[in-house]
Amino acid sequence: MTAATPTPKPAKKPKDLMSRIPAGFVRAVLRGHSSLGLAFAALIYLVCLSGSIAVFAHEFQRWESASAPQLTDATPEAVQTAFEGAIAKGGPGVEHVYITLPTNDFPRLLLHVDADTDREFVADAAGKLAPSIEFAWTEFITRLHINLHLPRTWGGFLVGLIGVALLSSLISGILAHPRIFRDAFHLRLGGSKRLQEADLHNRLGVWALPFHIIISLTGAFLGLTTIIVGVLGMAMFNGDVNKVYALFIPAPPVDDPRPAPALDLRPMYAKLPQDGGRLTYIFTEHPTEMGGAALFNVEHPNRLAGTDSYAFRRDATIYNAKKAATNNLGEDILASAGAVHFGWFGGGLIKIVYFALGLGLTYLAASGVHIWLARRRDKGRPAPGWERAWAATVWGQPAGIAAAAVAGLAIASAPAAIAAWLVVSLIFLLAAIRLPATSLSTLGRLATGALTLAAAATHLALRGGIGTADSMAWIVNLSLIAGGLFLLLWKRGGPTTAAKPEPATGPA
Amino acid sequence: MMEDSSPLVPALLMLVGVGTGVWMLRQSWGARDARGRGWMLGGWLLIAASFVRPIWALGAARGTFIALALFSTAALAVVAANYTIRQAKARAARESLAPEPSDRATTKGRETLRWLLAGPIGMIAAMGVGIAYAALVPGEQQTRLVVGGLIVPVAWGACMAWTLADNRILRATAVLVGVAVVSFSAAIVKGFA
Numbered sequence: 001m002t003a004a005t006p007t008p009k010p011a012k013k014p015k016d017l018m019s020r021i022p023a024g025f026v027r028a029v030l031r032g033h034s035s036l037g038l039a040f041a042a043l044i045y046l047v048c049l050s051g052s053i054a055v056f057a058h059e060f061q062r063w064e065s066a067s068a069p070q071l072t073d074a075t076p077e078a079v080q081t082a083f084e085g086a087i088a089k090g091g092p093g094v095e096h097v098y099i100t101l102p103t104n105d106f107p108r109l110l111l112h113v114d115a116d117t118d119r120e121f122v123a124d125a126a127g128k129l130a131p132s133i134e135f136a137w138t139e140f141i142t143r144l145h146i147n148l149h150l151p152r153t154w155g156g157f158l159v160g161l162i163g164v165a166l167l168s169s170l171i172s173g174i175l176a177h178p179r180i181f182r183d184a185f186h187l188r189l190g191g192s193k194r195l196q197e198a199d200l201h202n203r204l205g206v207w208a209l210p211f212h213i214i215i216s217l218t219g220a221f222l223g224l225t226t227i228i229v230g231v232l233g234m235a236m237f238n239g240d241v242n243k244v245y246a247l248f249i250p251a252p253p254v255d256d257p258r259p260a261p262a263l264d265l266r267p268m269y270a271k272l273p274q275d276g277g278r279l280t281y282i283f284t285e286h287p288t289e290m291g292g293a294a295l296f297n298v299e300h301p302n303r304l305a306g307t308d309s310y311a312f313r314r315d316a317t318i319y320n321a322k323k324a325a326t327n328n329l330g331e332d333i334l335a336s337a338g339a340v341h342f343g344w345f346g347g348g349l350i351k352i353v354y355f356a357l358g359l360g361l362t363y364l365a366a367s368g369v370h371i372w373l374a375r376r377r378d379k380g381r382p383a384p385g386w387e388r389a390w391a392a393t394v395w396g397q398p399a400g401i402a403a404a405a406v407a408g409l410a411i412a413s414a415p416a417a418i419a420a421w422l423v424v425s426l427i428f429l430l431a432a433i434r435l436p437a438t439s440l441s442t443l444g445r446l447a448t449g450a451l452t453l454a455a456a457a458t459h460l461a462l463r464g465g466i467g468t469a470d471s472m473a474w475i476v477n478l479s480l481i482a483g484g485l486f487l488l489l490w491k492r493g494g495p496t497t498a499a500k501p502e503p504a505t506g507p508a
Numbered sequence: 509m510m511e512d513s514s515p516l517v518p519a520l521l522m523l524v525g526v527g528t529g530v531w532m533l534r535q536s537w538g539a540r541d542a543r544g545r546g547w548m549l550g551g552w553l554l555i556a557a558s559f560v561r562p563i564w565a566l567g568a569a570r571g572t573f574i575a576l577a578l579f580s581t582a583a584l585a586v587v588a589a590n591y592t593i594r595q596a597k598a599r600a601a602r603e604s605l606a607p608e609p610s611d612r613a614t615t616k617g618r619e620t621l622r623w624l625l626a627g628p629i630g631m632i633a634a635m636g637v638g639i640a641y642a643a644l645v646p647g648e649q650q651t652r653l654v655v656g657g658l659i660v661p662v663a664w665g666a667c668m669a670w671t672l673a674d675n676r677i678l679r680a681t682a683v684l685v686g687v688a689v690v691s692f693s694a695a696i697v698k699g700f701a
Contacts, residue, residue: 032672330651
């Protein structure tokens with residue numbers, strides 16, 4: 001911490017590289033930075049906020065299925081029993097069954113049946129199915145981040161565009177920051193709101209830049225994949241996008257729709273190499289047809305893109321085997337982009353770091369608008385309407401997301417969660433017509449805190465209660481209670497109430 | 509069957525190393541004399557050395573991304589720990605240092621063109637660059653396609669930053685249209701092999 005004692009007058013230092021950028025250029029770039037930030041602020045804020053929470057998607061799945069059987073390993077016989085049971089209970093029109101095998105991070109045997117109506121099941125160590133489980137909240141938050149609950153292609157493209165806008169803002173933000181080195185360690189709180197926000201905005205933006213670039217680049221890449229592949233297919237493969245996908249994905253099995261008993265996965269298990277990998281996922285296609293097939297994913301430790309895949313026909317012959325060790329750079333990048341984007345590669349510690357840095361990025365989006373609003377106020381041109389609208393957005397979204405958690409748990413339906421989020425968001429926007437920004441912020445903070453506590457209470461009442469065996473449910477509930485209480489009890493201090501004075505002379 | 513190595517110990521060691529390194533950079537930043545260079549050199553060396561352990565212990569790619577995330581966290585912690593309280597009297601002097609966005613004269617037509625350049629035209633030009641990379645640069649097919657795909661958001665983002673800042677909008681139009689025509693033409697003529 002900085003001591004309050006005055007320091008001698010600084011000697012004049014030579015100008016650093018960034019300080020030599022012409023002022024006119026800086027002002028022009030700042031104009032572009034400001035325009036882009038304002039145009040995309042609400043969407044960037046929403047995508048960053050939902051993404052920060054979605055880092056814990058697996059933990060939320062455990063939370064939502066707290067009363068389901070827990071296991072750290074599953075025998076082939078148990079998987080086969082669960083697989084056949086899921087097909088039988090899945091209803092007509094089963095196209096695919098996705099089987100997630102238990103791991104330390106996710107101790108469940110989870111089966112997703114893609115049929116006329118999609119359903120999910122969790123099985124015990126013998127393969128017996130527990131009652132069907134709805135991961136409504138996890139579905140809500142991940143889909144909010146990935147496609148904003150819009151149709152997948154368009155929603156994905158929009159989120160990709162938001163990633164590009166964020167990447168562009170990072171580029172222009174650095175170019176518009178000539179004091180990047182001179183102010184590298186300044187964090188001056190209090191005094192003018194605009195300058196306080198600017199210090200927070202700039203320090204967060206600069207020191208977390210590697211994280212911001214990784215997130216925005218992988219996010220934009222993942223979101224834009226469909227359109228990039230579409231244009232690539234049109235330009236270079238006579239419009240056949242399947243030729244592009246075929247370079248990365250094993251060819252599908254020959255279609256044979258004649259009915260057949262459920263695939264037998266056990267002989268396929270027996271053919272997997274015993275090379276230290278861990279089977280994590282089985283993807284079955286047309287499992288009740290003669291043309292059925294199964295793809296086994298085997299993960300190797302300490303590799304971002306360390307998944308081998310083995311594709312089997314119905315008769316358990318392998319028709320495609322791909323070892324991660326033989327991946328080229330492009331295949332490695334593609335296979336790791338999702339994990340790198342969501343922080344799913346370094347255990348709980350990295351998830352917490354991603355969550356914290358993600359919230360920092362969310363704050364970056366919010367503070368950019370705060371700076372613009374404060375600048376207008378400083379110049380005698382306040383925009384109270386925009387101040388209200390922005391306060392309603394900044395606090396309406398977390399309140400809406402917390403309401404979605406309550407609805408998702410109580411009604412066990414993703415559409416109910418979406419409806420709750422929309423209703424609360426709308427209420428805040430309507431309240432912005434009458435209420436001042438400060439009241440909206442206070443109301444939003446209290447509503448978010450209360451709804452977060454309500455989510456924990458709903459979980460305790462309906463999803464396992466205090467008797468739940470999964471420690472993750474306790475961790476999530478305690479985190480929600482701590483977060484909710486913090487929001488309810490947190491009192492924001494005035495800008496000059498802290499007792500730590502700025503040194504009389506700051507470093508040049 | 510093996511699980512990923514726990515990142516906890518390498519991560520904690522790295523946090524200490526990077527935190528100390530960033531603290532040394534801060535000493536350099538605050539120094540008024542030649543000692544500053546020593547602090548800076550020592551700080552960057554310590555930060556670089558702190559990256560080695562997680563990369564060695566947790567895998568090259570996995571360790572690098574873990575290290576990058578922890579670097580930002582440790583650096584922000586050092587910055588946050590050294591916050592100061594601004595005094596009201598200092599406000600006026602500091603305000604004059606903040607750069608202001610330019611206040612350029614514009615018309616509706618120019619603003620529309622500017623956003624078209626930042627949006628769809630920039631996207632087409634960026635896709636042209638990415639696809640031209642995939643078609644023209646030697647290497648494995650998958651690598652060319654993925655790197656070309658990664659070029660698209662970077663190039664589009666750069667286009668956005670440039671076109672929204674540049675006052676000479678016709679120059680930006682000519683460059684982007686030219687890039688799109690040349691890159692798509694070159695890619696289609698060469699084909700993908």
